[in-house]
Amino acid sequence: MVRVAPARHAPRHPLRWQGERIDWAGYVFVLPILVPFVLFTLVPIGFGLFVAFTEWSIARPPQWTGLANIQAALNDPQLRQAFGNTLRYCLIIVPSVTLLGLLFALFVNQRWPGYVFARAALFSPYVVSATVVGIVWVWILDTQNGILNQYLGIRIPWLSSTSWSLVGISIASVWWDVGLAFILFLAALQDIDPEVLSAAKIDGAGRLQSLRYITLPLLRPTLSLIITLQSISSLRIYSQVHLMTDGRPAGSSMSVMNYIVDFGIQRFRFGYASAIALMLFALILVVTLVQRRLIRERAT
């Protein structure tokens, strides 16, 4: 008779997790980004979430008010106007940036004479700071002396009219943001296997047919990315509005972010400002999820 020793579990080694050896070096390398991320992103987010349900003017400790800030926000006509303006910004800027970025990328990808200069010129607005963009475009869009009105032979009060202020800021934003969309589309175009396009050409496909049935479907992941990034950026628009009109005249160009800054920093109502920020976050989340669903990333 053979005695079989009872099975024993392998001794638990302090440096193992589910049998795998833990490489502590990896965690050490991640710490320099993880610690600041927790301290300067996650903690403030959590604190902001708490403040949204309080009344806090910074001079005194926060006082819990429950849903009072949210209820006040839902009944605030100026905030409704700001949300409406922000959605309008998104509806103007996102399609414009996407379409122009694609057209510029298709143009540069042809490698016609001057394409190197065009590539630099079309991307360069993106690297300009928001302050420069705001100041320069205030001059360009000036009603009496601005070059846009001068060259077009018109007299539109771009930044001093309730009808045009939002459009004026959108023009500056499109000019600023199109560089990123352009370079992403260009990279995606250059990533398309030229043999696919050659094969289509051999099969008799024209330029437009190749564009429609091969190029655009292959660009779908990039398109989805650009629309998502641009939507988030547009819904959070702040710098251009602050520098060019500060939401005026009569709140016609006010964005939600500007409204948050107005209440939080200028009026010392951090609770109310945080509640509005929470609502903006919810809006951005919903818009992003809907977009990701509608524009699925799978390239056909």
Added chain:
Amino acid sequence: MTDFTDNSLRLARYPNFDNGLYLVPMDAMAMAQLINVNQATGAGLDVTQPPTTGEAWNAWMRTLTRYDDQGNLNPAGMTMGTDFSATDAWGIVAYQMGFRRTTDDLKTACVNPEAGTRALRWMLDTLDTQRVATREINANDIYKDFTDGHGSSLWIGPWVLSGFTKQLNLTSAEIPLIGTERHTYLELGGLQVFTQRDTSRYAATMKAIKWLSDNSFEWTTVGRGGAARKSILARPDYLSSAGTIRKPFIDALQYADIGPVPVTAAADFSIYSGSNVLYQELSAVLTGSKPVETFMPDLCGRWQTLLDQG
């Protein structure tokens, strides 16, 4: 403390801190009007005799205003816009016509609201009937638009003088009497004091602040606003040191009493704002979003709600 003017001490109290002093007054800034000399002399006006009455002011504005081929103002007589330059114009004229934002006990909003409506109608008359003021001012940079010559005159405080005088040939005058009593906007500049963990530092801090206040002659003559110290105002060389362009701003201190309303929502009662309750209601009417008749009822209703909060 006894050397500070009564006005400056009154304005240095903050309701959110139980009416305690929250800053040490340094200068008092009253609003007056700046006039572009080049445009005025070009229009044939005598800049040594600026307008001080409503009638004279209207005549000046009509003369200063030019129209281009399409009938657009280029430049307008007055740089008004629909934002903080409009709120202060309305506020000053309304006070001159007898309007008050609250009763003395701070319990009731809007004393003599008819005067507030008359002041609004005066603005609309200036903009649309007489067409000597323009709405087309970029509110975010009204100073740029005035410098560019969109308007020939501007109602403003002395904080702009150092910058403007480098770029424009200007003269100044007190705000004209549009109503029946002289009033103008007053803003207080000062040194704010914050609590410190090491309380032994307070003595040295206050010593430094006192030195700055005692030596604020240059700041309150050629620096920015008028003096908040009686001893400085009484100096025989005070007015001559301030320079001619600052004289109207200093003279206006005698009747500059449209300051902050000492309630917790003081910011919403200011007549110099591009974002508060007054701005929201006024700009809505000036841009045609709301009718004139709703202005005073809506404004007074919102102000009353804020007063009820304490």
